[in-house]
C-alpha cells in the first residue's frame with residue numbers, strides 16, 4: 500500500500516553542506532563583505548560543523564545584523580496604515596502550505612451546501628476600501644485565491660469564454676458561480692478610492708490574468724497599472740528553488756516564472772516587495788539560494804524592491820502538517836536567524852520587515868533588534884494566517900504601534916508603501932492616527948471600543 504510522503508522521505512539535491520567556516524562567514528558579515536550562499540548557510544545553521552543551533556554563535560549573528568540595520572537605516576521603525584482586502588478564497592491551485600483556499604466548486608450556484616469561503620464583488624470591495632480610506636489608510640493590500648471566473652479584463656474574459664478547452668486553462672464562466680468576482684481590472688478600479696495606494700497582483704495572480712493568451716507579463720502588468728495598480732506584492736515566492744516548490748506548491752508557477760513576472764512588473768514601472776515563506780520542508784541551503792535569487796533580481800530591477808518580508812510558516816491547519824509532511828513551523832531561533840541573515844545578505848534591499856501577524860508582538864519586537872526595521876501595517880482584517888491557525892489577531896492601532904516601538908527605545912514612523920513619505924510620530928503627542936492617507940487627518944484609525952479582537956499584549 501502506498502503511504503503518504505513524510506518529512507523523513509524528502510531527499511533534496513541541495514543540502515546545507517559547505518567548504519566555508521562559521522567564523523569566516525561571520526567575519527565577512529561584520530566587515531560588510533558581500534556574502535555567498537555558503538556564507539549564508541554557515542550563518543543560518545550557526546555552523547555546519549555541529550548539529551543544531553549554537554546559541555552563543557546565534558547571538559553573534561544577530562548582533563552583526565542589528566549593527567548593520569543601525570548603519571543602513573538608523574533607529575526608525577516604520578509601519579504603514581493599510582487595509583487587507585482579500586477578494587475571494589476560491590482557489591484550485593492546491594498549495595500544501597495553504598489553508599486560505601476553498602475548493603472552487605463549492606462557490607458554484609448548483610453546489611448543494613453553503614461554501615465556507617467568500618467572494619466579494621467589485622462593489623463590495625469598494626465599500627470596504629472606502630470605509631477604510633475614510634478612517635485614514637494609505638494603502639490597500641489585496642491578494643486572493645485564483646477564482647476560475649477571474650479574467651484580467653473584459654477582453655480577456657471574451658478570450659477565455661471562447662477557449663476550446665476552458666478546463667485546461669482553469670476557467671469557468673462567472674454565471675456558474677453564486678457571486679461574480681468581476682475582472683481583476685474591475686476589482687482594481689473599484690479599490691482605487693480617492694487615490695489610495697493599491698498593492699496587489701502577485702506573480703501567481705498575474706499568471707492567472709494571462710492564462711489562455713499569448714500576452715506577456717509586461718502586457719498584463721501594463722493593463723493592471725492602467726486599472727489602478729500601484730505596486731506588486733512579491734508573495735507566491737515561497738522558496739525560489741524548484742525542488743522545494745515541487746513538494747509544497749506543485750500547481751504554482753516555477754522559480755523562473757516568478758522572477759520573470761517580477762521583472763516585467765518593474766519594467767512597466769511598478770514598485771515591488773519580495774518575500775520568503777520558510778520553515779516547512781526546506782533546509783538552510785534552500786533559504787540561502789532564495790536570498791541570492793532575490794539579491795540578483797534586485798540588481799536586474801534596479802532597486803525596485805523596497806522591502807523584504809520573511810513569512811514564517813504557520814503550520815497548524817495546513818495539508819503539510821495534516822499529512823505528516825512536517826511536524827511544526829520554524830523555531831524562534833530559526834526565525835531570528837532568518838531575519839538576521841536576510842539583513843546581512845540582502846545588501847541591496849533597504850528594508851526588512853518584521854511581520855507581527857506571523858511573530859506576535861513580543862517576538863515581532865525582538866526581530867527589530869535582529870536586523871528588521873519595518874513593523875508591517877495596521878491591516879484591519881486578516882484571513883490567510885488566521886485560517887492556517889495563527890493567533891496574533893487582525894489589526895494593530897497607531898497607539899499599539901507607538902507603545903510597542905517606544906518600549907524598545909526606537910522611533911515610530913508612519914510610512915507610505917514605497918517608503919518615500921515618512922512621518923516621525925512624537926510619542927508625547929497623543930492621540931495617534933494616520934496622516935499620510937488621502938483622507939487621513941491624524942485621528943485614530945480604530946477606536947478602542949470598536950475592536951472585536953483584543954490585541955495580544
Ligand SMILES: C[S@@+](CC[C@H](N)C(=O)[O-])C[C@H]1O[C@@H](n2cnc3c(N)ncnc32)[C@H](O)[C@@H]1O
Nearest residue numbers: 596597642643644701703734735776812813887
Ligand atoms: C494565500 S496566497 C494569496 C495570493 C495568491 N493566491 C498567491 O498564491 O500568490 C499569499 C501568500 O500567503 C502566504 N501563505 C499562505 N499560507 C501560509 C501559511 N500557512 N503560513 C505562512 N504564509 C502563508 C504564501 O507565501 C502565499 O504566497
Ligand SMILES: Nc1c(NC[C@H](O)[C@H](O)[C@H](O)CO)[nH]c(=O)[nH]c1=O
Nearest residue numbers: 583640808810854856875881883884
Ligand atoms: N501587508 C502585509 C501582510 N498582509 C497580510 C497577509 O495577507 C497575510 O496576513 C499573510 O501575511 C500572508 O502570509 N502580511 C505581512 O506579513 N506583511 C505585510 O506587509
Ligand SMILES: N[C@@H](Cc1ccc(O)cc1)C(=O)O
Nearest residue numbers: 640642732733734772774808
Ligand atoms: N507587504 C508584503 C507582505 C505581504 C505578505 C503577504 C500577503 O498576503 C500580502 C502582503 C508584500 O507586499 O508582499
Ligand code: SF4
Nearest residue numbers: 590592593594597644
Ligand atoms: S497560496 Fe495562493 S495559489 Fe496557493 S492555494 Fe493558497 S490561495 Fe491558492
